[in-house]
Amino acid sequence: MSVSTQEINKLINQDYKPGFVTELETDTFPPGLDEAVIHRLSKVKNEPEFMLEYRLKAFRHWQTLKSPDWAFVNFEPIDYQAISYYSAPKRKEDGPQSLDEIDPQILEAYKKLGIPLDEQERLAGVAVDAVFDSVSVATTFKGKLHDAGVIFCPISEALREHPELIKQYLGSVVPHTDNYFAALNAAVFTDGSFVYIPKGVRCPMELSTYFRINAANTGQFERTLIIADEGSHVSYLEGCTAPMRDENQLHAAVVELVAMKDAVIKYSTVQNWYPGDKNGLGGIYNFVTKRADCRGENSKVSWTQVETGSAITWKYPSCILTGDNSTGEFYSVALTNNYQQADTGTKMIHIGKNTSSTIISKGISAGKAQNTYRGLVKVLKSAANARNYTQCDSLLIGDKCGAHTFPYVEVKQPSAQVEHEATTSKISEDQLFFCQQRGLSAEDAVSMIVNGFCKEVFRELPMEFAVEAQALLGLSLEGSVG
Amino acid sequence: MLQIKNLHVSVGDKPILKGINLEIKPGEIHAIMGPNGSGKSTLSHVLSGKGGYTVTGGSATYQGKDLLDMAPEIRAREGVFLAFQYPVEISGVSNIYLLKAALNSIRKHQGEPEVDAMDFLTLVKDKVRLLEMDEKFLYRAVNEGFSGGEKKRNEILQMAILEPKLCIMDETDSGLDIDALKIVSEGVNSLRSPERSFVMVTHYQRLLDYIKPDKVHVLAHGQIVKSGGAELALELEEKGYSWVEEAVA
Ligand SMILES: Nc1ncnc2c1ncn2[C@@H]1O[C@H](COP(=O)(O)OP(=O)(O)OP(=O)(O)O)[C@@H](O)[C@H]1O
Numbered sequence: 045m046s047v048s049t050q051e052i053n054k055l056i057n058q059d060y061k062p063g064f065v066t067e068l069e070t071d072t073f074p075p076g077l078d079e080a081v082i083h084r085l086s087k088v089k090n091e092p093e094f095m096l097e098y099r100l101k102a103f104r105h106w107q108t109l110k111s112p113d114w115a116f117v118n119f120e121p122i123d124y125q126a127i128s129y130y131s132a133p134k135r136k137e138d139g140p141q142s143l144d145e146i147d148p149q150i151l152e153a154y155k156k157l158g159i160p161l162d163e164q165e166r167l168a169g170v171a172v173d174a175v176f177d178s179v180s181v182a183t184t185f186k187g188k189l190h191d192a193g194v195i196f197c198p199i200s201e202a203l204r205e206h207p208e209l210i211k212q213y214l215g216s217v218v219p220h221t222d223n224y225f226a227a228l229n230a231a232v233f234t235d236g237s238f239v240y241i242p243k244g245v246r247c248p249m250e251l252s253t254y255f256r257i258n259a260a261n262t263g264q265f266e267r268t269l270i271i272a273d274e275g276s277h278v279s280y281l282e283g284c285t286a287p288m289r290d291e292n293q294l295h296a297a298v299v300e301l302v303a304m305k306d307a308v309i310k311y312s313t314v315q316n317w318y319p320g321d322k323n324g325l326g327g328i329y330n331f332v333t334k335r336a337d338c339r340g341e342n343s344k345v346s347w348t349q350v351e352t353g354s355a356i357t358w359k360y361p362s363c364i365l366t367g368d369n370s371t372g373e374f375y376s377v378a379l380t381n382n383y384q385q386a387d388t389g390t391k392m393i394h395i396g397k398n399t400s401s402t403i404i405s406k407g408i409s410a411g412k413a414q415n416t417y418r419g420l421v422k423v424l425k426s427a428a429n430a431r432n433y434t435q436c437d438s439l440l441i442g443d444k445c446g447a448h449t450f451p452y453v454e455v456k457q458p459s460a461q462v463e464h465e466a467t468t469s470k471i472s473e474d475q476l477f478f479c480q481q482r483g484l485s486a487e488d489a490v491s492m493i494v495n496g497f498c499k500e501v502f503r504e505l506p507m508e509f510a511v512e513a514q515a516l517l518g519l520s521l522e523g524s525v526g
Numbered sequence: 527m528l529q530i531k532n533l534h535v536s537v538g539d540k541p542i543l544k545g546i547n548l549e550i551k552p553g554e555i556h557a558i559m560g561p562n563g564s565g566k567s568t569l570s571h572v573l574s575g576k577g578g579y580t581v582t583g584g585s586a587t588y589q590g591k592d593l594l595d596m597a598p599e600i601r602a603r604e605g606v607f608l609a610f611q612y613p614v615e616i617s618g619v620s621n622i623y624l625l626k627a628a629l630n631s632i633r634k635h636q637g638e639p640e641v642d643a644m645d646f647l648t649l650v651k652d653k654v655r656l657l658e659m660d661e662k663f664l665y666r667a668v669n670e671g672f673s674g675g676e677k678k679r680n681e682i683l684q685m686a687i688l689e690p691k692l693c694i695m696d697e698t699d700s701g702l703d704i705d706a707l708k709i710v711s712e713g714v715n716s717l718r719s720p721e722r723s724f725v726m727v728t729h730y731q732r733l734l735d736y737i738k739p740d741k742v743h744v745l746a747h748g749q750i751v752k753s754g755g756a757e758l759a760l761e762l763e764e765k766g767y768s769w770v771e772e773a774v775a
């Protein structure tokens with residue numbers, strides 16, 4: 045093995061910085077799942093009756109389903125009875141409190157993660173909902189958003205405060221019957237964010253939710269619902285981390301977006317769940333159903349994701365292009381290292397006339413990781429003049445990793461135009477040497493090349509997050525060269 | 527500037543350089559000629575620190591330091607520059623981005639602050655003009671889709687901006703058209719200074735018409751078989767290599 049190959053190998057052995065555990069007193073359910081657990085969950089969360097019914101219906105459906113096995117990932121069967129379905133830091137009552145009531149340990153934990161919840165310290169222009177294990181612990185800038193008519197709150201609060209919106213929209217994009225993990229999520233989801241942007245309102249700041257798994261042996265089942273009413277505009281970002289633990293932990297989220305006529309939703313994710321150690325021990329199983337319904341004419345939804353974490357990622361943020369002239373976009377960077385596995389991509393379902401979709405997927409594999417793009421472009425008969433452009437690029441670092449591309453296309457409308465391009469490249473030793481010969485360290489060279497490879501996706505991220513994403517990729521490839 | 531003593535280099539079990547001796551003083555220009563496969567690129571690579579070669583004997587001292595002991599990026603930051611015979615393409619990374627990152631890492635090593643964005647642009651545009659390139663090349667991905675000659679010119683652009691002390695040019699002239707050769711040569715000549723030395727690997731006298739070398743060496747079968755002044759190149763052009771190779775054999 046030449047010097048450069050060794051260096052590449054060293055480079056990709058990452059440290060996971062958010063891997064600390066916060067010691068807290070918690071209210072945690074004992075492991076196990078049955079109807080009694082769901083009753084108890086709904087009760088602790090003080091939910092209206094209709095929610096309990098919804099959960100039970102979903103749970104009964106889930107019991108009839110089998111765990112899916114079609115994705116290009118391998119894992120031991122999950123023991124759902126060994127997981128605790130609720131864990132929350134101890135406190136007086138449910139719902140976020142004012143900052144001085146929050147356990148300083150939690151504030152400290154978020155600070156360490158670079159997410160100060162103190163509004164003074166927070167980046168101006170970004171409101172944050174912080175979800176710690178099963179509950180939302182703080183939502184910043186609520187007042188300012190309220191003045192604009194925007195509702196941004198934990199979903200458990202929305203269940204109580206805005207039941208009419210919940211009844212109308214929850215499960216309207218991802219029904220509880222959609223898939224195995226969606227059914228499970230509908231039965232046991234604990235918290236997440238709720239956003240409603242009223243007609244014609246341009247949300248005055250970026251909204252973001254930060255998910256943190258802290259407790260051991262708990263699953264995180266988050267639920268996010270974003271509704272952009274006619275002519276409104278919103279940009280939303282989620283970030284995620286978890287401590288380093290030897291056991292795998294399950295994160296099964298459902299995200300639903302609804303865009304009405306002329307509305308625009310931009311949804312960005314920077315996912316950095318604990319990926320497991322370099323031997324493949326531990327890490328988060330990230331099984332997520334994310335879907336947007338471009339319900340109204342001229343509506344637009346844009347998914348941008350930067351996925352660097354998790355032991356296994358299984359997610360396909362999708363767009364149902366129902367409204368005429370609606371647009372769906374998917375920009376993705378998925379980096380896998382060591383034994384990480386990612387099976388990710390998107391579905392674009394063209395229903396309305398003149399609908400268009402763009403898919404830009406950048407997969408980076410290093411170590412012994414497997415990275416799969418799986419995408420579906422479906423054009424129904426009704427979608428006259430639908431257009432899709434798909435570009436899937438894979439970058440390999442080292443020679444023990446893999447990249448796979450499965451683009452599925454189903455076109456029922458002859459006027460549709462569907463284009464697909466794919467490339468696979470490798471960071472070569474010659475490229476690294478060239479950069480080193482110009483004075484860059486091998487580490488900087490890899491991160492420069494990776495950043496260059498991801499440029500088209502980073503360009504889509506809101507400014508602050510683009511910087512964060514670049515830093516994260518750098519961190520994920522950080523090693524001991526020198 | 528550079529002393530190479532009895533340098534032996536192998537790739538795997540195969541010896542390629544078999545006892546190279548060379549001394550280059552500040553301000554000098556040395557041309558290295560020799561048949562295909564004689565080890566010219568190998569020498570350039572070993573001096574600049576490319577992996578995959580094993581030094582089995584001898585030494586190379588650069589500015590009083592053991593060159594072979596330094597990491598490739600340290601050599602670069604200390605002023606060793608290699609203009610590649612076959613420059614690589616790096617998609618997604620713009621030329622100007624690479625140049626800035628490179629210049630800053632060199633400046634940092636030398637204890638200087640990062641270059642100011644405006645000053646950098648002025649510097650780069652100045653050199654682009656010197657080499658009569660189109661500014662558009664700055665914003666294109668490094669060497670991606672460049673013609674053979676454009677890649678070579680791009681190497682010299684990098685050299686002009688990074689201002690190294692020891693410039694190793696591996697067949698920079700190959701692939702350049704007649705006009706480009708003249709422009710690039712003028713660019714190189716403008717970099718000449720009493721503190722800067724050049725090692726030019728070439729097959730052709732043409733280049734040496736523009737850039738007059740102080741010394742010419744013939745490398746054959748991994749050894750320098752003959753050295754002389756600028757006139758040696760003319761003689762080689764006329765007679766080929768066989769007479770020098772035979773003289774040694
Ligand atoms: N990695 C390698 N593996 C095997 N042989 C090698 C390797 N690198 C170089 N060589 C051999 O070493 C010898 C010298 O190669 P080198 O590229 O240095 O020649 P050169 O003098 O630059 O030739 P040219 O004028 O054609 O550029 C050649 O015989 C070449 O095949």
Ligand SMILES: [Mg+2]
Binds near residue numbers: 566567568611696697
């Ligand atoms: Mg050569």
